[in-house]
Amino acid sequence: MATAIVLLNFGEPADPDRETVLEYLTRIFYDNASLEDAESEEEAWERSRELAQRRLPGLMEEYEEIGGSPLQGQAGDQADALESTLADRGHDVEIYHAMQFMEPLIDDIPATLADDGIDEVIALPIYPLCGPSTTVSSIDSLEEAIDELDDYDPAFSAVTGWHRAPTYNRIRAESIGSFLEEHDLDPNDPDTAFVFSAHGTPMKYLDEGFRYDEYVEEHADAVAGIVGIDDYEIGYQNHANRGIEWTAPETEEVVEGLGEDFERVVVEPMSFMHEQSETLVELDVDLAEDAAEVGLELYRVPVPHDDRRFPELLADIAEPFLSHFAPSYYQLRQCQCRDEPGTYCFNAELPPQDA
Numbered sequence: 038m039a040t041a042i043v044l045l046n047f048g049e050p051a052d053p054d055r056e057t058v059l060e061y062l063t064r065i066f067y068d069n070a071s072l073e074d075a076e077s078e079e080e081a082w083e084r085s086r087e088l089a090q091r092r093l094p095g096l097m098e099e100y101e102e103i104g105g106s107p108l109q110g111q112a113g114d115q116a117d118a119l120e121s122t123l124a125d126r127g128h129d130v131e132i133y134h135a136m137q138f139m140e141p142l143i144d145d146i147p148a149t150l151a152d153d154g155i156d157e158v159i160a161l162p163i164y165p166l167c168g169p170s171t172t173v174s175s176i177d178s179l180e181e182a183i184d185e186l187d188d189y190d191p192a193f194s195a196v197t198g199w200h201r202a203p204t205y206n207r208i209r210a211e212s213i214g215s216f217l218e219e220h221d222l223d224p225n226d227p228d229t230a231f232v233f234s235a236h237g238t239p240m241k242y243l244d245e246g247f248r249y250d251e252y253v254e255e256h257a258d259a260v261a262g263i264v265g266i267d268d269y270e271i272g273y274q275n276h277a278n279r280g281i282e283w284t285a286p287e288t289e290e291v292v293e294g295l296g297e298d299f300e301r302v303v304v305e306p307m308s309f310m311h312e313q314s315e316t317l318v319e320l321d322v323d324l325a326e327d328a329a330e331v332g333l334e335l336y337r338v339p340v341p342h343d344d345r346r347f348p349e350l351l352a353d354i355a356e357p358f359l360s361h362f363a364p365s366y367y368q369l370r371q372c373q374c375r376d377e378p379g380t381y382c383f384n385a386e387l388p389p390q391d392a
């Protein structure tokens with residue numbers, strides 16, 4: 038059998054010209070069109086183009102500030118590192134990386150998989166906290182694109198939520214620990230506040246039953262416990278484009294509220310495994326300015342995208358599928374967020390245990 042792992046990411050323009058960013062935004066808004074009630078596909082596309090036009094100038098400014106996003110390069114490096122980790126383990130497996138909203142687009146991958154003779158596909162989103170518009174949507178897109186290709190029917194499996202994997206929590210906790218040490222910061226100092234900043238999500242998705250906010254809370258609690266942070270706040274980085282309700286409180290609001298009681302704030306961008314505009318501009322520039330206005334110095338923990346344990350973790354997650362043993366042996370269970378055969382995660386509820 039020829040096996041492929043397809044790493045799935047959001048994507049962000051590395052060379053952002055207006056046309057590329059407009060198409061990028063249109064794809065994002067169209068993918069989330071169910072947040073509003075368009076009466077036809079045509080109307081949903083029109084609304085997506087309208088929202089994209091409106092958001093374009095602000096996002097162009099963000100990209101100009103960072104000179105394009107490093108996300109694509111970091112995602113490529115993660116794919117290469119996973120390939121060599123698996124080769125060292127004796128697995129003959131091809132790694133592809135695909136993006137929801139930028140080239141290489143998920144829709145274009147199945148043709149390559151078919152040409153390369155791949156007959157077993159494992160989808161692995163690089164979103165640590167499983168959510169509907171990211172993890173689930175990216176896997177749906179890949180499976181649908183495969184189904185649409187004539188005469189191509191590979192075995193398909195996917196892993197959604199993996200934030201409970203012990204190695205992942207250790208990576209995150211040690212990344213925070215070394216940052217604190219490097220900057221001589223004590224998160225329990227009465228003048229220092231600690232904030233976990235998560236990417237927000239529309240409440241409509243949570244009302245549909247997705248548990249992204251619960252994952253945010255439990256992961257913050259676990260990592261704070263490992264690092265030894267006594268008190269912390271959680272804030273969400275939201276996108277207010279449609280006038281709908283998103284997760285609360287916003288990170289900005291949380292940080293502004295800390296001004297009276299603290300001198301500095303440490304921010305951990307817990308939803309990401311890459312640096313991109315949401316860390317490099319929203320946190321490092323915009324949030325740092327908001328913090329300064331209320332007299333706080335802001336320290337942002339870097340994303341541990343190149344931690345050498347990360348490809349090992351991904352290889353461990355893929356192991357049951359590559360070596361054909363039961364995923365449940367590694368505590369992977371049928372995913373409930375994406376309740377499709379062959380989709381596993383570490384998050385699904387366990388059956389009640391005997392006392």
Ligand SMILES: C=CC1=C(C)c2cc3[nH]c(cc4nc(cc5[nH]c(cc1n2)c(C)c5CCC(=O)O)C(CCC(=O)O)=C4C)c(C)c3C=C
Pocket residue numbers: 047048049062065066069070072092096108164168170171236237238239276277278279308309313314315
């Ligand atoms: C590289 C950039 C981005 C990452 C990574 C990312 C992750 C991420 N996004 C959501 C949920 C949503 N994001 C939405 C819009 C949106 N996201 C980004 C960038 C990244 N998001 C952009 C540029 C946009 C466009 C809107 C904007 O204001 O810039 C949406 C759709 C909103 C809508 O349709 O109204 C959702 C939903 C999560 C949970 C997440 C997790 C890592």
Ligand SMILES: [Fe+2]
Pocket residue numbers: 236276
């Ligand atoms: Fe987003």
